[in-house]
Structure formats: structure tokens, C-alpha cells
Amino acid sequence: MKIATFNVNGVNGRLAVLLRWLEQARPDAVCLQELKTPQEKFPAAALEQAGYGAVWQGKKSWNGVAILARGADPVETRRGLPGDPDDAQSRYIEAAVGGVLIGCLYMPNGNPAPGPKFDYKLRWFERLTAHAAELMAAGIPAALVGDFNVMPTDLDVYKPERWVDDALFRPEVRAAFAGLTGQGWTDALRAAHPTERLYTFWDYFRNAWGRDAGLRIDHLLLSPAIAGRLTAAGVDREVRGWPKASDHAPAWIELSDVAAKRTTRARRTAVP
């Protein structure tokens, strides 16, 4: 099972890029962020045509998240994080796809920091962490996937010293990320590539893509129930170089099939 995340930066303006990538990458489940579309203008028909069922939470102009499933309809389990009924920013949607509960999230940017936007980010992070603890306690196969707007370590930033006062890299935010993964979640890209510089975002400014001045801010966190099934992880970097590209590239993981694993185990047992 292949699970991917892609901050599309406008799902309608980016539809050609998204469809091209879906056809090439053929992920089984996809988390999208920054739809930048009202609920009724989400391109559900075009995605259906491409073979994907979808659930989504839109919002005019900003934010918005969706979960796609290849040849299936995601079974929605939640939209919006618990803890603030007045929060209308469309940053979280959750659905079951292929036996995995997938939480698709778009963490607030938080700049400028300090300030009210940064405070909102930290509060949102606390709500995510509280909800993640419930999923963890339930012991279910789960993945928290999306644009976390956090570089977890120096290895995830092209020039760490330039970012220490930024809302994506301030100590409070890195500590929040460490606290979340400390519950037992596996940062899949980093687990698969422990020492490699991997980026998922390159600013439109200053020729960041051309200079490879990137950030790793899109993450796939796996619960213990599925972390052992991780077989591969990567970033589809080339997508960032396509015409009309998003400023993010898709990131993905592969999980081994549960049934295949059972077969392997049975076969091993049978061999003397």
C-alpha cells in the first residue's frame, strides 16, 4: 500500500499537475493540503475520472484538506480536530483507507512569531497531539500525514541558522513535534533515510528550487501497528520542477501488504 501527501497549493489551479502525478505515481491513498477552494468547487468529478474517490473539507481562498483513495471511497471518520468547536480553518480530515486510519492535516504556518498566529499554531499542535494520543491508545493502524509546517531537525533545513526564529523551526515547534513522535509515532521518511538530506518544499522566492534551498516539512507518521510494515519512502522531487508546480513536492511511503506478510510468516514456519 502506497500512501502519499501533497500540498497542492490550489487544487483547481494545480489540477493538471495533480492528475499527471497521480497517473505516474499511482498512490493508493493521498492526503492533499491547501485546496484553496470552497467545498462545492472541489474537482471531485475529475478525480473520479482518474480513478480516485475523495472526502474533503474545503474553505474559500485558504487551507482545505482532502483524502483520496484509488478505486475506493475513503470512509470518513472525522473532520476538524477536537478541542475547539469554533475553529473553522479546514485543516484536518480523517478517513479509513485500506485498513489504515489516515489523519490528513495542514498545520498552521504560525508566522510571524511571536504573535497571535504563532499562538494559534501552538494551540493547534496541542490539539493534534491530544488527538494523536487517543489514536495511539487505541492501538489501531494509523498514520498522521500532511504538511506539518515543522522542520524536525537541522538535517531538514538547507541553512538552519537562517530559520531559528521562524515559526517553522523555533524551539517550541520542534519540541512539539518531538513530543508528538515521542508518543511512539515513526517519522517514516527519516526512518527510511536516517542521514540523507530530504526536502519536500522549495520557496518560489530567490530561485530556491534551482539552489536546492529546501525544507522538509511534509511528514508521514506511522503508529506502531503499521510502522513495521514500512518498506520504502521517498519524495517525488521532479514534480517541483514541472510547469505550474506547487511549492511542495509529493512525499510517499510503501507499506507491505498484511496478507503477504502472513503468507511469508506461514511459509517460514513450514520450513524446517
Added chain:
DNA sequence: ATGACTGATCTCATCAGA
């Protein structure tokens, strides 16, 4: 410290993004 670039919007200017 500023602004570069991009998409969306009740567009020809502003906001938000990261």
C-alpha cells in the same frame, strides 16, 4: 530589514503562504 514568487479574490491591490 526588505522583497523576491504564486494563487485566490467581489483584481489592476491585497492577503497569505513558509
